[in-house]
Amino acid sequence: xxYKKKKKQKICFLDNLVSKLKKSVISFDxxxxxxxxxxxxxxxxxxxxxxLLISNGFPIDIIDDNVILTxxxxxxxxxxxxxxxxxxxxxxxxxxxxxxxxxxxxKNGEIIDKYExxxxxxxxxKYIQEVTNITPSMLEDAPVLKVVLEEFKxxxxxxxFVAHNIKFDYQFVSDSFMKYDLGKLQNRSLCTIDLARxxxxxxxxxxxxxxxxxxxxxxxxxxxxxxxxxxxxILKESLCNLTSKVITTEDLIDFSKSDNLISKNxx
Numbered sequence: 001x002x003y004k005k006k007k008k009q010k011i012c013f014l015d016n017l018v019s020k021l022k023k024s025v026i027s028f029d030x031x032x033x034x035x036x037x038x039x040x041x042x043x044x045x046x047x048x049x050x051x052l053l054i055s056n057g058f059p060i061d062i063i064d065d066n067v068i069l070t071x072x073x074x075x076x077x078x079x080x081x082x083x084x085x086x087x088x089x090x091x092x093x094x095x096x097x098x099x100x101x102x103x104x105x106x107k108n109g110e111i112i113d114k115y116e117x118x119x120x121x122x123x124x125x126k127y128i129q130e131v132t133n134i135t136p137s138m139l140e141d142a143p144v145l146k147v148v149l150e151e152f153k154x155x156x157x158x159x160x161f162v163a164h165n166i167k168f169d170y171q172f173v174s175d176s177f178m179k180y181d182l183g184k185l186q187n188r189s190l191c192t193i194d195l196a197r198x199x200x201x202x203x204x205x206x207x208x209x210x211x212x213x214x215x216x217x218x219x220x221x222x223x224x225x226x227x228x229x230x231x232x233x234i235l236k237e238s239l240c241n242l243t244s245k246v247i248t249t250e251d252l253i254d255f256s257k258s259d260n261l262i263s264k265n266x267x
Contacts, residue, residue, distance in 0.1 A: 013040045014058075014186065021060070021069035022250055031067040057187035059158040071160065071188050071249035076239060077108045079249045081190070082159035083235060084169055085227040087132050089124045093175040097121055097145055099134055101152055101173075102225030105159065106232050109239075115155045116225035118142040132222045146180045149173075153182055160249060164207050164231045166191035188253060192234050195256040199241040200234075201263065210234050 017034065020026060026034070035046035035053075043049045054060065059070040071079070084103045090096015099121045105113040118134070120142045129135055152173075163169035166189050174185035193205050202213055207230060208221060216233045220226035239252075246255045 013038045018069065018188075021067070022072055025066040025068045028062060028065045028067055052183065053186055054158070056183040057156060057158045057161075057185060059188060069250070070158075071253070074249045075247060076242075076249060076252055079107065080112070080157075080159045081106045081162045081235065082156050082187075083162040083192075083228050083232045084156075084173065085163065085224045085231065086169055086172060087128075087134060087222065087224050088172060089121055089128055093172065093179055098148070098172065098176055099124060099128075099139060100132070100224040101148055102223070102228040103152065103155060104225075104228050104232050105155075106162075106235060109236060111229075111232060113155070114225070115152060117148045117151070119148050120144045134223075145176065146182075149176055149180055149182055153177065156187065158187060160253075161185065161187040161189045162192060162231065162235060163189075164192045164227070164234065166194075188249070190253055190256055192231050192238065195238045195252075196234055198255060198258065198260050198262060199238040207231070207234075 020034075032046040032050065035041060035049040038049070041049050042052055050060075061068050061070050082103055082105055084101070086098050086102075087100040088096050089099050097119070099119050100117070101119065102116040103114065104111050118139055120139050122136070124134060124136055124139070161170055161173075170185060170189050178184050196202070196205050196210060200210065200213075202210060204210075207227060210216070211218065211221075211230055211233075214233060214237055216230050218226050218230045218233075221230075242252070242255070246252055
């Protein structure tokens with residue numbers, strides 16, 4: 001019997017960079033050298049490449065000629081989280097677009113800012129209209145997608161991008177940014193489904209179920225701002241249930257991906 005060798009999963013440059021910065025600070029000169037040797041770089045000039053990373057939300061700072069990952073040292077109570085939800089008329093930017101975007105900024109137990117907008121689109125499939133209650137007539141006077149994305153990018157800054165299905169929302173927003181030449185998302189990210197599995201004892205972890213379990217009384221399910229707001233309550237509950245060993249933002253991100261599941265029967 002022949003066995004196929006498993007292909008080694010390619011680790012992207014940014015993942016390697018984050019791994020290095022999580023361990024220690026990197027001198028400014030070494031950091032520029034890493035950017036210069038990066039096969040995935042956009043600019044040949046490493047200083048321009050660094051500015052691009054920063055403009056795309058990568059949370060670094062330069063102190064005493066050293067580059068630090070700010071989330072490595074930021075206490076959870078001092079971190080700004082941007083909790084995001086989107087509604088779309090397709091499952092990717094190839095066959096659809098964002099039709100509504102909602103977000104709230106959360107810090108130390110409080111909502112400190114919000115963003116919400118419908119987005120102009122010509123068509124919405126019937127089943128999406130039924131789920132979201134968003135109709136084409138509601139979008140006739142809404143701003144076009146590029147304008148909404150530009151506004152949201154300024155709102156997001158380098159906050160941690162949080163969603164209750166991070167793979168979909170983060171990728172869709174990032175792909176939308178790239179489609180309109182607004183850069184690729186480089187923000188640190190956190191999935192509240194993953195975090196809830198490690199902090200909240202529940203039979204299921206869908207948004208509807210957790211809202212009922214936690215008595216989150218917010219209507220308009222499958223509307224972007226309402227779902228983002230509901231997710232902020234799930235984040236708050238999860239943060240209240242953390243162990244004392246989870247102190248910084250990077251601790252939190254690592255914990256959300258750890259083996260510390262509340263129920264060992266989870267898939």
